[in-house]
Amino acid sequence: MALADARARFPSLATAAAEPEAELRLLETIADWCDRYTPLVGLDAPDGLFLDISGCAHLFGGEDSLIRDLRQRLMRQGFHVCVGAAPTPGGAWALARYGDRSTASHENLRDLLLPLPLAALRLAPETVASLAESGLRAIGDIADLPRAPLAARFGTTLIRNLDRALNREDEAIVPRLPPPSYVVERRFADPVAREEDVLGTIAHLAVELARALERHGEGAQRLQLALFRADGQVQRIDIGTGEPLRDPERLRALFDERLAALTDEYDPGFGFDVIRLNALAVARLDAVQTGLGGSDEAAELAHLIDRLSARFGASRVQRLVPNETHIPEYAMQAIPVQSLPFPLSRAAKGKDHDSLIPPRPIRLFAHPEPVSDAIAEVPDGPPVRFRWRQSLHEIVRAEGPERIAMEWWRDRQGTALLRDYFRVESRAGARLWLYRQGLYCDRGEPRWYVHGMFA
Amino acid sequence: MAAGPSPEALERLRQTIRTGQGFGEQVSISLGVPSLDQRLGGGLARGALHEIAAAGPVHIAAASGFALALAVRARERPKATLLILPDLVGYEGGCFYGPGLDLFGLPAARLVILRAPRMRDAMLAMEEALKCRALSCVIAEIGADEADLTATRRLSLAARDNGGFGILVRHRRSAVASAAATRWTVAAASGPLDRFGGIGKTAFRVALAKNRRGSCGEYLLIWNHHDGTFVRAADPVGLAAPASDRSDRAALAVAY
Numbered sequence: 001m002a003l004a005d006a007r008a009r010f011p012s013l014a015t016a017a018a019e020p021e022a023e024l025r026l027l028e029t030i031a032d033w034c035d036r037y038t039p040l041v042g043l044d045a046p047d048g049l050f051l052d053i054s055g056c057a058h059l060f061g062g063e064d065s066l067i068r069d070l071r072q073r074l075m076r077q078g079f080h081v082c083v084g085a086a087p088t089p090g091g092a093w094a095l096a097r098y099g100d101r102s103t104a105s106h107e108n109l110r111d112l113l114l115p116l117p118l119a120a121l122r123l124a125p126e127t128v129a130s131l132a133e134s135g136l137r138a139i140g141d142i143a144d145l146p147r148a149p150l151a152a153r154f155g156t157t158l159i160r161n162l163d164r165a166l167n168r169e170d171e172a173i174v175p176r177l178p179p180p181s182y183v184v185e186r187r188f189a190d191p192v193a194r195e196e197d198v199l200g201t202i203a204h205l206a207v208e209l210a211r212a213l214e215r216h217g218e219g220a221q222r223l224q225l226a227l228f229r230a231d232g233q234v235q236r237i238d239i240g241t242g243e244p245l246r247d248p249e250r251l252r253a254l255f256d257e258r259l260a261a262l263t264d265e266y267d268p269g270f271g272f273d274v275i276r277l278n279a280l281a282v283a284r285l286d287a288v289q290t291g292l293g294g295s296d297e298a299a300e301l302a303h304l305i306d307r308l309s310a311r312f313g314a315s316r317v318q319r320l321v322p323n324e325t326h327i328p329e330y331a332m333q334a335i336p337v338q339s340l341p342f343p344l345s346r347a348a349k350g351k352d353h354d355s356l357i358p359p360r361p362i363r364l365f366a367h368p369e370p371v372s373d374a375i376a377e378v379p380d381g382p383p384v385r386f387r388w389r390q391s392l393h394e395i396v397r398a399e400g401p402e403r404i405a406m407e408w409w410r411d412r413q414g415t416a417l418l419r420d421y422f423r424v425e426s427r428a429g430a431r432l433w434l435y436r437q438g439l440y441c442d443r444g445e446p447r448w449y450v451h452g453m454f455a
Numbered sequence: 456m457a458a459g460p461s462p463e464a465l466e467r468l469r470q471t472i473r474t475g476q477g478f479g480e481q482v483s484i485s486l487g488v489p490s491l492d493q494r495l496g497g498g499l500a501r502g503a504l505h506e507i508a509a510a511g512p513v514h515i516a517a518a519s520g521f522a523l524a525l526a527v528r529a530r531e532r533p534k535a536t537l538l539i540l541p542d543l544v545g546y547e548g549g550c551f552y553g554p555g556l557d558l559f560g561l562p563a564a565r566l567v568i569l570r571a572p573r574m575r576d577a578m579l580a581m582e583e584a585l586k587c588r589a590l591s592c593v594i595a596e597i598g599a600d601e602a603d604l605t606a607t608r609r610l611s612l613a614a615r616d617n618g619g620f621g622i623l624v625r626h627r628r629s630a631v632a633s634a635a636a637t638r639w640t641v642a643a644a645s646g647p648l649d650r651f652g653g654i655g656k657t658a659f660r661v662a663l664a665k666n667r668r669g670s671c672g673e674y675l676l677i678w679n680h681h682d683g684t685f686v687r688a689a690d691p692v693g694l695a696a697p698a699s700d701r702s703d704r705a706a707l708a709v710a711y
Contacts, residue, residue: 301535301589308569308580316570320553320563332553337567356649356656358558358680362523363516363549389512396645399653425654429643430513453549455520455559455643455657455678 020046030079031176032234035226036274037066039180042089042173048096050089050173063103077232086112089173090165094120094139106167113165114140121161127154139165180224180278184208191230191271195259198227198268198275202255205277206248219244219285225255228274237262240314241306242338244285250303257311305337314338326404328364328421328451355399357423361433361452368435368449376446382422382434388450393426400424401436423454431455484529484620488676488687495637496668499525502618503636504585504611508625510642510660515548515626517643519596520559520678521659522622526592527560527683529620534591536561537584541571544596548626560683574601582610585619592620599627608634638665646677647688658688 007013024045031041031049037060040052053066060066067083074081084095086104094113095104098120104112113120116139119128131154136142142150142162151159163169184205192198202225213219221244225237239254259266309317318334325331374386382398400422405411419435426432431454437447483498492498499505505525509518526536538551553563571577574597581595602610602623611634614621628640639661646658657678663671675688 297534297589300587304584304587304589305567307583312569312571312576312580316572318568318570320551320556320566320568322553322563328554332563334568355653356646357654358555358657360555360558361516361549361552362520362555362559364552364555365549366546391512393513397648397652397654423654425645426513428511428513429517429645429660431516431643431654452552452555453516454555455516455523455659 023047028176029232029234030074032236033228033232034070035177035234035276036228037070039177039183039278040173040175041177043176044093048093050092052173052175053085067103088165088167089171090122090161091167093122094165110143110166114138114143118142121158121165123158123161127158130154131158178280180280181218181282182209182212182220182279183276184212185274185276188271188273188275191273192275193268193271195266195268198272199252199256199259201275202277203248203252205275206251206255209277209279210246210248210251213246213279213282213285214287216282217284217286218282219246220251220279220281221245221283222279222281223251223254224278224280225258226274226276226278227268227272228276229268230270230273233269235266238280239310240338241302242309243302244283245306246285250306253303254306254310257307261311309336309338325407327406328360328404355423357431357454359402359423361431361454364433364452365450368451371434371448371450374446374448380420380436382424383448386434386448388432393428393430393432395424396427397425398422404435421451482618484525486525486528486676487684488674490687491663491672491674491676491685494663494669494672495666499529499620500636500668501529501620502615504607504614504621504623504634506607506623506625506633506635506638506665508628508638508640510628510640510662512627514642517659518624518626518641519548520657521639521641521661521676522594522596522624523556523559523561524659524678524683524685525622526594528685529592530561530565530683531591533565534589535565535567537567537569537590537593539569539571539577539580539584539593539595541574541577541597543574544598544626545570548596558680560680574598578602578606578610581621581623582613585610585613585621586617587619588617590619592622594622594624596624596626599625599629600631602631602633604632604634611635633665635665636667637663640664644675 003015027043027045027047027049031043034041034049034051038051038053038056042050044050053063057063057066060069063085067085071081071083082096084092084099084102086092086095086109087106088109091104091109091113094116095102098116099112102112117137118131118139121139139162143166147159160169164171186201186205192201209220221241223239227235227237229235237255237258239258241254245251305317314336317337319337319340320332320334321340323330323333369388371386371388374383376383380401382400383395385392385394387393401420403418403420405418418438421433421435424432424434432450433452433454435449435451437449482501483496484501485492485498486495507518507522509515530536540551551568556566557563569580571580577595577597578601581593584590584593607623610621610623613619623635642660644658644660646656648655657680659676659678660673661676662673665671677686677688679686
């Protein structure tokens, strides 16, 4: 029926445009929220979720009370929910959508599924329709039919889905988020909102996590704090460490830093009812004998770097590693310290040319700054004076040129990125690394740039 | 005739006063220039904050270079050096360049660079870093007036309590009061030349504007990046001692 027809019949009809993306986002939010029951939550777009509750149900007093709790909480948030539980994902799907929403066990799974319509097998509507033409309407009608003719006529999907629903074939739920290696959590009857309470909880959880990690001789490298807000929002805060870590004091300090940096985004709303600490990635960490003389300096540095990374982001705490290239910009690369902890292999010291000052500047501009009014005494010599940053610089001494061209295996003609570098000293004392772009005989005026500053 | 106080007693009293001022057992970092070291009471105090300002916009690299030279002097294996550079400062004054630092005397292998998003983040990070005993030197570069008396006081206390060595580099001169132990103003200078007409050695014209342990003064310092030493330009240097077996020969003086 067209919208106009529907409106003609019911003038008061409320309509809204379909927003599949927004609906998917909502589904993901609900999936996030469902994390409180199990770390294995799979999306079944557009309107379903799979929760693998094996091994988790007893934490909530059994499957039935888990389902009751889930249904109540989601209803309170304004959702209409259908829940089915079964030993197989396919069975649960069928029970939730076509059954009486009961809980199936291994024994009664078959009995509960057989009376359900064939659409409960997650089949395409055309397949269901053509099955109906043959008089096959319920799962029971096909459950014991010869398999080969069925597959030949209606496709292997039918047989596979049937086997999966009836637990003849295994089906795995694909989790949305990677399941963590370790999980510790606190649940609150009344939501907590004060930051001190949250930090205090984190401290408790860190101790618990450290104990679990210690039992297995492991340390955490990637941690995630999940804050489940009472209204269904879930905030996840990720933290990485350079070296495996399990000292609860240090774990707590990292989250302190991170939360302090998050002041704007951190919004407890009506409070959190579950706070969970996940260790997403772990690595072997053996107990180390500490010296009597207090703490170890290497560990202290690693901890400082972890804290700075937690606060400012890992990409902002950098170290420089040499690259095999002579292009000045790429000679050293800044990488996060956490990705390559100390100590580093010895850096190759650059060649010291026959110059009294170091031949490379201590500061380099990310974008070479163009200078104007450059006047050179001889065509391929250094400029005598030029204007840079609104002031005139008069050159009293210069060294160069040092020609730096693109690597020949990248540039056959040898014309791209051809630069003649000069070290110059101005009358005011400033020492600059200056270069001319291209050869002098190239068409147009030569262009000069300041690339760096010497001490 | 009243006997004057013995030199030992005087020295003991001086030590007592120094201890009272918080400079007690602290280690000093020698600059290698005897007259300057003496004025600083043995060198720059570790466990304190020092401040360096550029004399003008063209002297930013010189101020930064002087701070880096001090970091080279303060190096202690296997400790690391932390350089804190707020984004805005990095945009104006360029970023630290690894190959250049390597040649300057500060190997990149023991260097950590923090790109702080804002100026106040740089202060916060510096305070944290000064508490860490695994760093031989912490350098933070700021614009001009971002660190006031309160901020520098906090940094000084953090450094004093944990023996950190902090250097605050201001890219412009600032009239803001500061709790730093020493304040310097640095300008680039023309270093001594060689016969080949190139650029002279790296040199700094430094003015010691505040010194808790002594008087102030001006120096022209030359940085030798090969062995990480300062030389005072006015001193006759490279003076070979008279050979003991040929005492009749005069010492051979080489300028610089």
